[in-house]
Amino acid sequence: MATMSYLDVDRFKLPPLSLPPLCTCPCRPISSQSLIIHRRCSRLSQIRLVFSRRKAVLRVSQNGLLPHRRVITAVAQAEPDRLDEGNAEKVLGYTEDVILESQQKVSQLKNRIIFGLGIGVAAGGVVLAGGWVFTVAFAAVVFAGAREYFELVRSRGITEGMTPPPRYVSRVCSIICALMPMFIMYRGHIDVSVTSAAFVVAMALLLQRGNPRFAQLSSAIFGLFYCGYLPCFWVKLRCGLAAPALNTSATWPFFLGGQAHWTVGLVATLISISSIIAADTFAFLGGKTFGRTPLTSISPKKTWEGTIVGFCGCILTSVILSKVFSWPTTLFSAMAFGVLNFFGSVFGDLTESMIKRDAGVKDSGSLIPGHGGILDRVDSYVFTGALAYSFIKTFLPLYGV
Template identity: 50%
Template sequence: MQPPPPIVSSLTTLMCVGLSAWTYMSYAKSTAALAVSSFAVLSLQLLASDKPAFSQLASSVFGLFYCGYLPSFWVKLRLLAAPAVGSTAVHGWPVALGGLTHWTVGLIATFMSVACIIASDTGAYFFGKSLGRTQLIKISPKKTVEGAAGGLLCSILTALGLWRFFAWPASPVTAVAIAVLVFFASLFGDLIESVMKRDAGLKDASNLIPGHGGLLDRFDSYLFTGAIVFFFLKFVVPVFGL
Protein backbone atom coordinates (compact mmCIF):
# COMPACT_ATOMS: atom_id res chain seq x y z
CA MET A 1 0.00 0.00 0.00
CA GLN A 2 1.03 3.61 -0.44
CA PRO A 3 2.99 4.76 2.63
CA PRO A 4 2.32 8.11 4.34
CA PRO A 5 4.22 11.15 2.99
CA PRO A 6 7.88 11.29 4.13
CA ILE A 7 7.25 14.31 6.35
CA VAL A 8 4.53 12.38 8.19
CA SER A 9 6.78 9.34 8.61
CA SER A 10 9.56 11.55 9.99
CA LEU A 11 7.21 13.26 12.42
CA THR A 12 5.83 9.88 13.53
CA THR A 13 9.36 8.65 14.25
CA LEU A 14 10.17 11.82 16.20
CA MET A 15 6.99 11.54 18.25
CA CYS A 16 7.58 7.84 18.95
CA VAL A 17 10.84 8.80 20.65
CA GLY A 18 9.21 11.80 22.28
CA LEU A 19 6.45 9.72 23.88
CA SER A 20 8.93 8.00 26.19
CA ALA A 21 10.53 11.35 27.08
CA TRP A 22 7.07 12.83 27.75
CA THR A 23 6.19 9.84 29.92
CA TYR A 24 9.31 10.37 32.03
CA MET A 25 8.88 14.14 32.40
CA SER A 26 5.17 13.88 33.20
CA TYR A 27 5.79 11.03 35.67
CA ALA A 28 4.14 8.23 33.71
CA LYS A 29 1.28 10.21 32.12
CA SER A 30 1.51 9.32 28.44
CA THR A 31 -2.13 8.92 27.31
CA ALA A 32 -2.61 12.62 26.55
CA ALA A 33 0.68 12.65 24.64
CA LEU A 34 -0.54 9.80 22.43
CA ALA A 35 -3.80 11.65 21.67
CA VAL A 36 -1.99 14.90 20.83
CA SER A 37 0.58 13.08 18.69
CA SER A 38 -2.15 11.23 16.79
CA PHE A 39 -3.97 14.49 16.09
CA ALA A 40 -0.72 16.09 14.88
CA VAL A 41 0.26 13.34 12.41
CA LEU A 42 -3.28 12.95 11.06
CA SER A 43 -3.69 16.70 10.59
CA LEU A 44 -0.33 16.96 8.85
CA GLN A 45 -1.29 14.10 6.59
CA LEU A 46 -4.40 15.97 5.48
CA LEU A 47 -2.22 18.93 4.53
CA ALA A 48 0.61 16.92 2.94
CA SER A 49 -1.54 14.63 0.77
CA ASP A 50 -4.08 15.55 -1.88
CA LYS A 51 -6.17 12.43 -1.22
CA PRO A 52 -4.95 10.61 1.89
CA ALA A 53 -6.12 6.99 2.11
CA PHE A 54 -7.54 5.47 5.26
CA SER A 55 -4.69 2.93 5.25
CA GLN A 56 -2.19 5.81 5.45
CA LEU A 57 -4.02 7.37 8.39
CA ALA A 58 -4.32 4.02 10.15
CA SER A 59 -0.65 3.10 9.66
CA SER A 60 0.46 6.46 11.11
CA VAL A 61 -1.57 6.04 14.28
CA PHE A 62 -0.58 2.38 14.56
CA GLY A 63 3.07 3.41 14.29
CA LEU A 64 2.63 5.85 17.18
CA PHE A 65 0.95 3.19 19.29
CA TYR A 66 3.27 0.31 18.43
CA CYS A 67 6.65 2.08 18.37
CA GLY A 68 5.91 4.94 20.78
CA TYR A 69 3.13 4.28 23.28
CA LEU A 70 3.93 0.63 24.02
CA PRO A 71 7.63 1.24 24.82
CA SER A 72 6.66 4.14 27.09
CA PHE A 73 5.28 1.59 29.56
CA TRP A 74 8.85 0.60 30.39
CA VAL A 75 9.21 4.15 31.75
CA LYS A 76 5.97 3.71 33.70
CA LEU A 77 7.24 0.41 35.09
CA ARG A 78 10.62 1.86 36.07
CA LEU A 79 8.95 4.81 37.84
CA LEU A 80 6.98 2.62 40.26
CA ALA A 81 8.35 4.24 43.38
CA ALA A 82 7.36 1.92 46.22
CA PRO A 83 10.46 0.86 48.21
CA ALA A 84 11.42 -2.79 47.75
CA VAL A 85 12.07 -4.09 51.24
CA GLY A 86 14.12 -7.21 51.21
CA SER A 87 17.41 -8.64 50.18
CA THR A 88 20.26 -8.62 52.68
CA ALA A 89 22.59 -8.62 49.68
CA VAL A 90 21.13 -5.28 48.55
CA HIS A 91 21.30 -3.97 52.13
CA GLY A 92 25.05 -4.43 52.05
CA TRP A 93 25.64 -2.67 48.75
CA PRO A 94 27.33 0.75 48.97
CA VAL A 95 25.52 3.85 47.77
CA ALA A 96 27.82 3.97 44.74
CA LEU A 97 26.25 0.69 43.57
CA GLY A 98 22.69 1.83 44.16
CA GLY A 99 22.30 1.34 47.88
CA LEU A 100 19.08 0.09 49.44
CA THR A 101 17.14 3.34 48.97
CA HIS A 102 17.50 3.18 45.19
CA TRP A 103 16.11 -0.35 44.85
CA THR A 104 12.47 0.45 44.29
CA VAL A 105 9.80 -1.92 43.02
CA GLY A 106 10.12 -0.25 39.63
CA LEU A 107 13.86 -0.90 39.35
CA ILE A 108 13.67 -4.55 40.42
CA ALA A 109 10.57 -5.23 38.29
CA THR A 110 12.25 -3.72 35.23
CA PHE A 111 15.43 -5.72 35.84
CA MET A 112 13.46 -8.95 36.39
CA SER A 113 11.34 -8.42 33.27
CA VAL A 114 14.36 -7.82 31.03
CA ALA A 115 16.20 -10.79 32.55
CA CYS A 116 13.19 -13.05 31.94
CA ILE A 117 12.93 -11.91 28.31
CA ILE A 118 16.60 -12.71 27.72
CA ALA A 119 16.25 -16.07 29.50
CA SER A 120 13.10 -16.90 27.55
CA ASP A 121 14.64 -16.07 24.16
CA THR A 122 17.85 -17.93 24.99
CA GLY A 123 16.05 -20.98 26.36
CA ALA A 124 13.68 -21.13 23.39
CA TYR A 125 16.61 -20.96 20.97
CA PHE A 126 18.69 -23.72 22.55
CA PHE A 127 15.80 -26.04 23.44
CA GLY A 128 14.28 -25.53 20.02
CA LYS A 129 17.57 -26.17 18.24
CA SER A 130 18.39 -29.33 20.18
CA LEU A 131 14.95 -30.80 20.91
CA GLY A 132 12.54 -29.01 18.58
CA ARG A 133 10.31 -31.34 16.59
CA THR A 134 6.75 -30.02 16.78
CA GLN A 135 5.88 -26.78 14.99
CA LEU A 136 4.30 -24.25 17.34
CA ILE A 137 2.44 -22.03 14.84
CA LYS A 138 2.33 -21.60 11.07
CA ILE A 139 3.15 -17.88 11.30
CA SER A 140 6.74 -18.71 12.28
CA PRO A 141 7.80 -22.16 11.04
CA LYS A 142 11.05 -22.16 13.04
CA LYS A 143 9.27 -21.92 16.40
CA THR A 144 8.58 -25.25 18.09
CA VAL A 145 6.57 -26.44 21.07
CA GLU A 146 9.73 -27.81 22.66
CA GLY A 147 11.49 -24.47 22.22
CA ALA A 148 8.55 -22.59 23.75
CA ALA A 149 8.49 -24.97 26.73
CA GLY A 150 12.23 -24.43 27.23
CA GLY A 151 11.79 -20.66 27.03
CA LEU A 152 8.99 -20.74 29.61
CA LEU A 153 11.07 -22.91 31.95
CA CYS A 154 14.09 -20.61 31.71
CA SER A 155 11.93 -17.55 32.33
CA ILE A 156 10.43 -19.12 35.48
CA LEU A 157 13.81 -20.24 36.83
CA THR A 158 15.25 -16.75 36.26
CA ALA A 159 12.35 -15.07 38.05
CA LEU A 160 12.63 -17.45 41.01
CA GLY A 161 16.38 -16.88 41.23
CA LEU A 162 15.92 -13.11 41.27
CA TRP A 163 13.06 -13.42 43.78
CA ARG A 164 15.41 -15.33 46.04
CA PHE A 165 18.16 -12.72 45.68
CA PHE A 166 16.06 -9.54 45.98
CA ALA A 167 13.36 -10.95 48.28
CA TRP A 168 10.85 -9.34 45.91
CA PRO A 169 8.04 -9.87 45.06
CA ALA A 170 6.42 -10.97 48.29
CA SER A 171 5.84 -14.57 47.20
CA PRO A 172 7.30 -17.02 44.68
CA VAL A 173 3.82 -17.34 43.17
CA THR A 174 3.96 -13.70 42.07
CA ALA A 175 7.47 -14.20 40.68
CA VAL A 176 6.27 -17.19 38.63
CA ALA A 177 3.26 -15.18 37.43
CA ILE A 178 5.57 -12.40 36.23
CA ALA A 179 7.76 -14.96 34.45
CA VAL A 180 4.78 -16.53 32.68
CA LEU A 181 3.41 -13.13 31.63
CA VAL A 182 6.80 -12.05 30.33
CA PHE A 183 7.19 -15.27 28.36
CA PHE A 184 3.83 -14.99 26.59
CA ALA A 185 4.19 -11.23 26.03
CA SER A 186 7.62 -11.67 24.45
CA LEU A 187 6.52 -14.68 22.38
CA PHE A 188 3.41 -13.01 20.98
CA GLY A 189 5.29 -9.74 20.46
CA ASP A 190 7.70 -11.66 18.24
CA LEU A 191 4.86 -13.39 16.39
CA ILE A 192 2.97 -10.13 15.82
CA GLU A 193 6.01 -8.58 14.19
CA SER A 194 6.44 -11.73 12.09
CA VAL A 195 2.90 -11.23 10.75
CA MET A 196 3.68 -7.62 9.79
CA LYS A 197 6.93 -8.57 8.07
CA ARG A 198 5.29 -11.44 6.18
CA ASP A 199 2.46 -9.18 5.03
CA ALA A 200 5.03 -6.64 3.80
CA GLY A 201 7.11 -9.34 2.10
CA LEU A 202 10.16 -8.66 4.28
CA LYS A 203 12.56 -10.97 6.07
CA ASP A 204 13.83 -8.25 8.44
CA ALA A 205 12.31 -4.97 9.59
CA SER A 206 15.36 -3.16 8.20
CA ASN A 207 19.11 -3.65 7.71
CA LEU A 208 20.14 -1.19 10.41
CA ILE A 209 22.05 -3.85 12.40
CA PRO A 210 24.12 -6.03 10.01
CA GLY A 211 23.25 -9.69 10.48
CA HIS A 212 20.44 -8.95 12.92
CA GLY A 213 17.95 -6.89 10.94
CA GLY A 214 16.42 -3.73 12.38
CA LEU A 215 15.52 -2.36 15.79
CA LEU A 216 12.10 -4.02 15.74
CA ASP A 217 13.74 -7.40 15.09
CA ARG A 218 15.77 -6.94 18.29
CA PHE A 219 13.09 -5.38 20.48
CA ASP A 220 9.83 -6.99 19.33
CA SER A 221 9.83 -9.16 22.47
CA TYR A 222 9.96 -6.04 24.64
CA LEU A 223 7.14 -4.00 23.11
CA PHE A 224 4.16 -5.50 24.96
CA THR A 225 6.05 -6.83 27.98
CA GLY A 226 6.51 -3.52 29.81
CA ALA A 227 2.81 -2.70 29.53
CA ILE A 228 1.67 -6.14 30.70
CA VAL A 229 4.01 -6.31 33.71
CA PHE A 230 3.10 -2.73 34.67
CA PHE A 231 -0.62 -3.56 34.52
CA PHE A 232 -0.08 -6.73 36.56
CA LEU A 233 1.87 -4.97 39.33
CA LYS A 234 -0.28 -1.85 39.39
CA PHE A 235 -3.78 -3.29 39.17
CA VAL A 236 -3.73 -7.05 39.74
CA VAL A 237 -1.24 -7.61 42.58
CA PRO A 238 -2.83 -5.04 44.96
CA VAL A 239 -6.36 -6.36 44.36
CA PHE A 240 -5.54 -10.03 44.90
CA GLY A 241 -2.83 -9.46 47.52
CA LEU A 242 -0.21 -11.45 45.65
Protein backbone atom coordinates (compact mmCIF):
# COMPACT_ATOMS: atom_id res chain seq x y z
CA MET A 1 0.00 0.00 0.00
CA ALA A 2 1.21 3.53 -0.81
CA THR A 3 2.02 6.16 1.79
CA MET A 4 -0.92 7.00 4.06
CA SER A 5 -1.99 10.28 5.65
CA TYR A 6 -4.60 10.73 8.35
CA LEU A 7 -6.92 13.55 9.34
CA ASP A 8 -9.17 13.82 12.38
CA VAL A 9 -12.70 14.43 11.08
CA ASP A 10 -14.60 14.79 14.31
CA ARG A 11 -15.58 18.18 12.80
CA PHE A 12 -17.79 16.33 10.33
CA LYS A 13 -20.04 15.25 13.23
CA LEU A 14 -20.23 11.70 11.99
CA PRO A 15 -22.77 9.37 13.62
CA PRO A 16 -21.33 7.10 16.27
CA LEU A 17 -20.03 3.74 15.05
CA SER A 18 -20.48 0.50 16.93
CA LEU A 19 -18.29 -2.59 16.60
CA PRO A 20 -19.33 -6.25 16.51
CA PRO A 21 -17.15 -8.90 18.09
CA LEU A 22 -13.75 -8.08 16.65
CA CYS A 23 -11.90 -10.35 14.30
CA THR A 24 -8.90 -12.13 15.87
CA CYS A 25 -7.58 -13.75 12.73
CA PRO A 26 -3.77 -14.12 13.12
CA CYS A 27 -3.17 -13.42 9.42
CA ARG A 28 -4.00 -9.71 9.86
CA PRO A 29 -0.94 -7.43 9.84
CA ILE A 30 -2.48 -5.26 12.52
CA SER A 31 -3.70 -5.76 16.06
CA SER A 32 -5.73 -8.88 16.77
CA GLN A 33 -8.39 -6.60 18.23
CA SER A 34 -9.19 -4.99 14.87
CA LEU A 35 -11.57 -5.40 11.94
CA ILE A 36 -10.75 -4.46 8.34
CA ILE A 37 -13.23 -3.44 5.66
CA HIS A 38 -12.10 -2.99 2.05
CA ARG A 39 -13.92 -0.89 -0.52
CA ARG A 40 -13.12 0.32 -4.02
CA CYS A 41 -14.46 3.51 -5.56
CA SER A 42 -14.18 5.29 -8.91
CA ARG A 43 -11.65 7.94 -7.87
CA LEU A 44 -9.52 5.98 -5.41
CA SER A 45 -7.90 2.64 -6.06
CA GLN A 46 -8.79 1.29 -2.64
CA ILE A 47 -10.20 2.40 0.69
CA ARG A 48 -9.27 0.40 3.75
CA LEU A 49 -11.38 0.98 6.88
CA VAL A 50 -9.76 -0.34 10.06
CA PHE A 51 -11.75 -0.47 13.29
CA SER A 52 -9.77 -0.92 16.49
CA ARG A 53 -11.15 -1.08 19.99
CA ARG A 54 -10.61 2.69 20.56
CA LYS A 55 -11.01 4.29 17.16
CA ALA A 56 -11.73 3.73 13.49
CA VAL A 57 -9.13 4.63 10.87
CA LEU A 58 -10.01 5.09 7.19
CA ARG A 59 -6.92 4.45 5.07
CA VAL A 60 -6.97 5.57 1.45
CA SER A 61 -4.60 4.11 -1.10
CA GLN A 62 -3.03 6.72 -3.39
CA ASN A 63 -2.35 4.40 -6.30
CA GLY A 64 -5.09 5.99 -8.39
CA LEU A 65 -4.09 9.63 -7.71
CA LEU A 66 -1.20 11.87 -8.71
CA PRO A 67 1.89 11.31 -6.53
CA HIS A 68 1.98 14.90 -5.22
CA ARG A 69 -1.69 15.03 -4.12
CA ARG A 70 -2.43 14.53 -0.44
CA VAL A 71 -5.22 12.08 0.23
CA ILE A 72 -7.76 12.73 2.96
CA THR A 73 -8.50 9.92 5.44
CA ALA A 74 -10.80 9.85 8.41
CA VAL A 75 -10.59 9.01 12.07
CA ALA A 76 -13.87 8.60 13.98
CA GLN A 77 -14.70 7.46 17.47
CA ALA A 78 -16.15 3.94 17.64
CA GLU A 79 -17.84 1.89 20.31
CA PRO A 80 -16.03 -1.35 21.17
CA ASP A 81 -19.04 -3.63 20.85
CA ARG A 82 -20.73 -3.61 17.42
CA LEU A 83 -20.16 -2.28 13.88
CA ASP A 84 -23.01 -0.56 12.04
CA GLU A 85 -22.46 -1.08 8.31
CA GLY A 86 -24.71 1.89 7.48
CA ASN A 87 -22.52 4.19 9.57
CA ALA A 88 -19.42 2.84 7.87
CA GLU A 89 -20.94 3.67 4.49
CA LYS A 90 -21.60 7.21 5.73
CA VAL A 91 -17.95 7.54 6.75
CA LEU A 92 -16.87 6.52 3.25
CA GLY A 93 -19.43 8.86 1.69
CA TYR A 94 -18.23 11.82 3.75
CA THR A 95 -14.65 11.11 2.74
CA GLU A 96 -15.47 10.98 -0.95
CA ASP A 97 -17.38 14.27 -0.66
CA VAL A 98 -14.37 15.95 0.98
CA ILE A 99 -12.06 14.69 -1.76
CA LEU A 100 -14.41 15.81 -4.54
CA GLU A 101 -14.85 19.25 -2.95
CA SER A 102 -11.08 19.69 -2.68
CA GLN A 103 -10.60 18.72 -6.32
CA GLN A 104 -13.34 21.13 -7.43
CA LYS A 105 -11.71 24.02 -5.55
CA VAL A 106 -8.34 23.30 -7.15
CA SER A 107 -9.93 23.11 -10.61
CA GLN A 108 -11.85 26.35 -10.05
CA LEU A 109 -8.67 28.15 -8.94
CA LYS A 110 -6.81 26.94 -12.04
CA ASN A 111 -9.63 28.14 -14.30
CA ARG A 112 -9.70 31.48 -12.52
CA ILE A 113 -5.98 32.03 -13.00
CA ILE A 114 -5.85 30.81 -16.62
CA PHE A 115 -8.89 32.72 -17.83
CA GLY A 116 -7.96 35.79 -15.77
CA LEU A 117 -4.54 35.98 -17.45
CA GLY A 118 -6.08 35.38 -20.87
CA ILE A 119 -8.65 38.12 -20.38
CA GLY A 120 -5.99 40.52 -19.10
CA VAL A 121 -3.70 39.97 -22.10
CA ALA A 122 -6.57 40.25 -24.59
CA ALA A 123 -7.96 43.39 -22.94
CA GLY A 124 -4.51 45.00 -22.91
CA GLY A 125 -4.05 44.33 -26.62
CA VAL A 126 -7.48 45.73 -27.45
CA VAL A 127 -6.86 48.90 -25.42
CA LEU A 128 -3.50 49.47 -27.11
CA ALA A 129 -5.01 48.93 -30.55
CA GLY A 130 -7.76 51.50 -29.98
CA GLY A 131 -10.01 52.71 -32.80
CA TRP A 132 -12.59 50.35 -34.23
CA VAL A 133 -10.81 47.30 -32.79
CA PHE A 134 -11.41 48.62 -29.30
CA THR A 135 -14.95 49.76 -30.13
CA VAL A 136 -16.17 46.50 -31.69
CA ALA A 137 -14.65 44.37 -28.93
CA PHE A 138 -16.15 46.69 -26.35
CA ALA A 139 -19.58 46.47 -28.03
CA ALA A 140 -19.46 42.66 -27.76
CA VAL A 141 -18.75 42.91 -24.03
CA VAL A 142 -21.58 45.42 -23.61
CA PHE A 143 -24.01 43.11 -25.41
CA ALA A 144 -23.09 40.16 -23.16
CA GLY A 145 -23.40 42.34 -20.05
CA ALA A 146 -26.79 43.66 -21.13
CA ARG A 147 -28.09 40.13 -21.69
CA GLU A 148 -26.96 39.17 -18.18
CA TYR A 149 -28.60 42.25 -16.69
CA PHE A 150 -32.00 41.54 -18.23
CA GLU A 151 -31.75 37.88 -17.20
CA LEU A 152 -31.18 39.07 -13.63
CA VAL A 153 -34.22 41.33 -13.94
CA ARG A 154 -36.28 38.32 -15.05
CA SER A 155 -34.98 36.10 -12.23
CA ARG A 156 -37.36 34.76 -9.63
CA GLY A 157 -35.94 36.85 -6.80
CA ILE A 158 -36.76 40.13 -8.57
CA THR A 159 -39.98 39.10 -10.30
CA GLU A 160 -41.57 38.35 -6.93
CA GLY A 161 -41.70 42.08 -6.25
CA MET A 162 -42.08 43.53 -9.76
CA THR A 163 -43.12 42.78 -13.31
CA PRO A 164 -40.12 42.39 -15.65
CA PRO A 165 -40.21 43.73 -19.22
CA PRO A 166 -41.23 41.25 -21.93
CA ARG A 167 -38.45 39.12 -23.34
CA TYR A 168 -38.55 40.76 -26.77
CA VAL A 169 -38.07 44.18 -25.15
CA SER A 170 -35.07 42.85 -23.21
CA ARG A 171 -33.49 41.57 -26.40
CA VAL A 172 -34.09 44.84 -28.22
CA CYS A 173 -32.53 46.76 -25.32
CA SER A 174 -29.47 44.48 -25.39
CA ILE A 175 -28.98 45.16 -29.10
CA ILE A 176 -29.39 48.92 -28.59
CA CYS A 177 -26.78 48.85 -25.81
CA ALA A 178 -24.33 47.06 -28.12
CA LEU A 179 -24.91 49.60 -30.90
CA MET A 180 -24.29 52.62 -28.66
CA PRO A 181 -20.45 52.31 -28.52
CA MET A 182 -20.23 51.98 -32.31
CA PHE A 183 -22.60 54.92 -32.78
CA ILE A 184 -20.51 57.13 -30.53
CA MET A 185 -17.35 56.07 -32.36
CA TYR A 186 -18.94 57.04 -35.66
CA ARG A 187 -20.76 60.21 -34.61
CA GLY A 188 -18.66 61.39 -31.66
CA HIS A 189 -21.65 61.94 -29.34
CA ILE A 190 -24.50 59.83 -28.02
CA ASP A 191 -27.01 62.02 -26.19
CA VAL A 192 -29.65 62.07 -28.94
CA SER A 193 -29.36 58.34 -29.58
CA VAL A 194 -29.97 57.51 -25.92
CA THR A 195 -33.06 59.70 -25.85
CA SER A 196 -34.37 58.10 -29.03
CA ALA A 197 -33.71 54.59 -27.74
CA ALA A 198 -35.51 55.33 -24.47
CA PHE A 199 -38.51 56.66 -26.42
CA VAL A 200 -38.68 53.53 -28.59
CA VAL A 201 -38.51 51.23 -25.56
CA ALA A 202 -41.16 53.22 -23.68
CA MET A 203 -43.46 53.15 -26.71
CA ALA A 204 -43.03 49.38 -27.12
CA LEU A 205 -43.88 48.80 -23.46
CA LEU A 206 -46.91 51.09 -23.46
CA LEU A 207 -48.36 49.48 -26.59
CA GLN A 208 -47.94 45.88 -25.44
CA ARG A 209 -50.93 43.66 -24.74
CA GLY A 210 -52.17 43.54 -21.18
CA ASN A 211 -51.53 46.13 -18.50
CA PRO A 212 -48.17 47.94 -18.80
CA ARG A 213 -46.40 48.37 -15.48
CA PHE A 214 -44.07 51.12 -14.33
CA ALA A 215 -41.61 48.48 -13.09
CA GLN A 216 -41.18 47.29 -16.67
CA LEU A 217 -40.39 50.78 -17.90
CA SER A 218 -38.01 51.64 -15.04
CA SER A 219 -36.00 48.39 -15.29
CA ALA A 220 -35.71 48.71 -19.09
CA ILE A 221 -34.66 52.38 -19.03
CA PHE A 222 -32.15 51.71 -16.26
CA GLY A 223 -30.78 48.85 -18.35
CA LEU A 224 -30.16 51.25 -21.24
CA PHE A 225 -28.43 53.66 -18.87
CA TYR A 226 -26.43 51.08 -16.87
CA CYS A 227 -25.43 48.71 -19.69
CA GLY A 228 -25.34 51.10 -22.65
CA TYR A 229 -24.91 54.78 -21.88
CA LEU A 230 -22.38 54.60 -19.02
CA PRO A 231 -19.98 52.12 -20.70
CA CYS A 232 -19.86 54.36 -23.80
CA PHE A 233 -17.72 56.82 -21.89
CA TRP A 234 -14.85 54.35 -22.15
CA VAL A 235 -15.00 54.79 -25.93
CA LYS A 236 -15.04 58.57 -25.48
CA LEU A 237 -12.12 58.30 -23.05
CA ARG A 238 -9.96 55.97 -25.16
CA CYS A 239 -10.79 57.22 -28.65
CA GLY A 240 -12.17 60.72 -28.08
CA LEU A 241 -9.25 62.29 -26.21
CA ALA A 242 -6.89 62.25 -29.18
CA ALA A 243 -4.57 64.99 -27.92
CA PRO A 244 -0.97 63.71 -27.91
CA ALA A 245 0.60 62.99 -24.55
CA LEU A 246 3.64 65.15 -25.30
CA ASN A 247 5.65 64.35 -22.18
CA THR A 248 5.22 60.58 -22.37
CA SER A 249 8.52 58.80 -22.84
CA ALA A 250 6.91 55.50 -23.89
CA THR A 251 7.81 54.35 -27.40
CA TRP A 252 5.66 52.64 -30.03
CA PRO A 253 6.67 51.01 -33.33
CA PHE A 254 6.65 53.41 -36.25
CA PHE A 255 4.62 51.09 -38.50
CA LEU A 256 1.89 51.00 -35.78
CA GLY A 257 1.59 54.75 -35.45
CA GLY A 258 4.83 55.77 -33.76
CA GLN A 259 4.98 58.21 -30.89
CA ALA A 260 1.72 59.85 -31.97
CA HIS A 261 -0.09 56.67 -30.88
CA TRP A 262 0.37 57.71 -27.24
CA THR A 263 -2.57 60.03 -26.75
CA VAL A 264 -4.09 61.40 -23.57
CA GLY A 265 -6.97 58.96 -24.05
CA LEU A 266 -4.68 55.92 -24.19
CA VAL A 267 -2.61 56.96 -21.17
CA ALA A 268 -5.69 57.88 -19.13
CA THR A 269 -7.36 54.56 -19.99
CA LEU A 270 -4.28 52.55 -19.00
CA ILE A 271 -3.93 54.40 -15.68
CA SER A 272 -7.63 54.12 -14.90
CA ILE A 273 -7.82 50.38 -15.63
CA SER A 274 -4.61 49.69 -13.70
CA SER A 275 -5.88 51.70 -10.72
CA ILE A 276 -9.14 49.73 -10.66
CA ILE A 277 -7.26 46.42 -10.79
CA ALA A 278 -5.00 47.60 -7.97
CA ALA A 279 -7.99 48.71 -5.89
CA ASP A 280 -9.67 45.31 -6.24
CA THR A 281 -6.46 43.37 -5.57
CA PHE A 282 -5.36 45.40 -2.54
CA ALA A 283 -8.90 45.37 -1.13
CA PHE A 284 -9.04 41.57 -1.42
CA LEU A 285 -5.63 41.08 0.21
CA GLY A 286 -6.33 43.65 2.91
CA GLY A 287 -9.72 42.12 3.68
CA LYS A 288 -8.22 38.63 3.96
CA THR A 289 -5.43 39.83 6.25
CA PHE A 290 -7.00 42.56 8.38
CA GLY A 291 -10.74 42.41 7.61
CA ARG A 292 -12.94 42.59 10.70
CA THR A 293 -15.57 45.31 10.22
CA PRO A 294 -18.24 44.74 7.52
CA LEU A 295 -18.53 47.61 5.04
CA THR A 296 -22.19 47.18 4.10
CA SER A 297 -24.93 44.58 4.19
CA ILE A 298 -25.14 44.68 0.39
CA SER A 299 -21.85 42.79 0.13
CA PRO A 300 -21.07 41.05 3.47
CA LYS A 301 -17.57 39.96 2.39
CA LYS A 302 -16.35 43.53 1.99
CA THR A 303 -14.76 45.13 5.05
CA TRP A 304 -13.68 48.62 6.01
CA GLU A 305 -10.11 47.43 6.50
CA GLY A 306 -9.96 45.94 3.01
CA THR A 307 -11.55 49.05 1.52
CA ILE A 308 -8.96 51.32 3.14
CA VAL A 309 -6.11 49.15 1.88
CA GLY A 310 -7.66 49.15 -1.60
CA PHE A 311 -7.99 52.94 -1.46
CA CYS A 312 -4.30 53.35 -0.66
CA GLY A 313 -3.29 50.85 -3.35
CA CYS A 314 -5.40 52.63 -5.97
CA ILE A 315 -3.91 56.05 -5.26
CA LEU A 316 -0.38 54.64 -5.10
CA THR A 317 -0.80 52.97 -8.49
CA SER A 318 -2.20 56.13 -10.03
CA VAL A 319 0.71 58.22 -8.74
CA ILE A 320 3.38 55.72 -9.86
CA LEU A 321 1.92 55.41 -13.37
CA SER A 322 1.60 59.18 -13.64
CA LYS A 323 5.36 59.37 -13.10
CA VAL A 324 5.98 56.62 -15.66
CA PHE A 325 3.82 58.23 -18.37
CA SER A 326 4.42 61.84 -17.26
CA TRP A 327 0.64 62.35 -17.19
CA PRO A 328 -0.98 64.11 -15.45
CA THR A 329 1.85 66.49 -14.77
CA THR A 330 1.01 67.36 -11.14
CA LEU A 331 0.95 65.11 -8.09
CA PHE A 332 -2.38 66.52 -6.93
CA SER A 333 -4.04 65.68 -10.26
CA ALA A 334 -2.69 62.13 -10.16
CA MET A 335 -3.99 61.59 -6.61
CA ALA A 336 -7.38 63.10 -7.49
CA PHE A 337 -7.59 60.81 -10.53
CA GLY A 338 -6.85 57.79 -8.31
CA VAL A 339 -9.50 58.81 -5.76
CA LEU A 340 -12.08 59.17 -8.53
CA ASN A 341 -11.21 55.75 -9.96
CA PHE A 342 -11.48 54.16 -6.55
CA PHE A 343 -14.92 55.50 -5.68
CA GLY A 344 -16.21 54.68 -9.16
CA SER A 345 -15.01 51.08 -8.84
CA VAL A 346 -16.39 50.59 -5.32
CA PHE A 347 -19.86 51.92 -6.04
CA GLY A 348 -20.00 50.09 -9.36
CA ASP A 349 -19.22 46.85 -7.55
CA LEU A 350 -21.82 47.55 -4.86
CA THR A 351 -24.48 48.40 -7.46
CA GLU A 352 -24.03 45.05 -9.19
CA SER A 353 -24.00 43.28 -5.81
CA MET A 354 -27.34 44.91 -4.96
CA ILE A 355 -28.85 43.67 -8.23
CA LYS A 356 -27.57 40.13 -7.64
CA ARG A 357 -28.78 40.16 -4.03
CA ASP A 358 -32.32 41.08 -5.10
CA ALA A 359 -32.15 38.46 -7.84
CA GLY A 360 -31.05 35.84 -5.30
CA VAL A 361 -27.99 34.68 -7.26
CA LYS A 362 -24.29 34.51 -6.50
CA ASP A 363 -22.98 35.28 -10.01
CA SER A 364 -24.52 37.25 -12.86
CA GLY A 365 -23.77 34.38 -15.25
CA SER A 366 -21.40 31.54 -16.09
CA LEU A 367 -19.77 32.81 -19.28
CA ILE A 368 -16.23 32.99 -17.84
CA PRO A 369 -15.12 29.77 -16.06
CA GLY A 370 -13.94 30.52 -12.54
CA HIS A 371 -15.10 34.16 -12.70
CA GLY A 372 -18.85 34.04 -13.25
CA GLY A 373 -20.45 36.38 -15.75
CA ILE A 374 -19.36 39.47 -17.66
CA LEU A 375 -20.98 41.82 -15.13
CA ASP A 376 -19.03 40.14 -12.33
CA ARG A 377 -15.78 41.17 -14.05
CA VAL A 378 -16.69 44.65 -15.33
CA ASP A 379 -18.94 45.98 -12.55
CA SER A 380 -16.09 48.13 -11.21
CA TYR A 381 -15.67 49.80 -14.62
CA VAL A 382 -19.28 50.82 -15.32
CA PHE A 383 -19.23 54.22 -13.57
CA THR A 384 -15.48 54.79 -13.70
CA GLY A 385 -15.25 55.62 -17.40
CA ALA A 386 -17.78 58.45 -17.11
CA LEU A 387 -16.08 59.86 -14.00
CA ALA A 388 -12.61 59.72 -15.55
CA TYR A 389 -13.74 61.35 -18.80
CA SER A 390 -15.62 64.13 -17.00
CA PHE A 391 -12.63 64.78 -14.71
CA ILE A 392 -10.21 65.16 -17.62
CA LYS A 393 -12.53 67.29 -19.73
CA THR A 394 -13.69 69.55 -16.91
CA PHE A 395 -11.00 69.82 -14.26
CA LEU A 396 -7.68 69.26 -16.05
CA PRO A 397 -6.53 72.27 -18.09
CA LEU A 398 -5.14 71.23 -21.48
CA TYR A 399 -6.18 67.63 -20.69
CA GLY A 400 -3.47 67.47 -18.00
CA VAL A 401 -0.60 67.56 -20.50
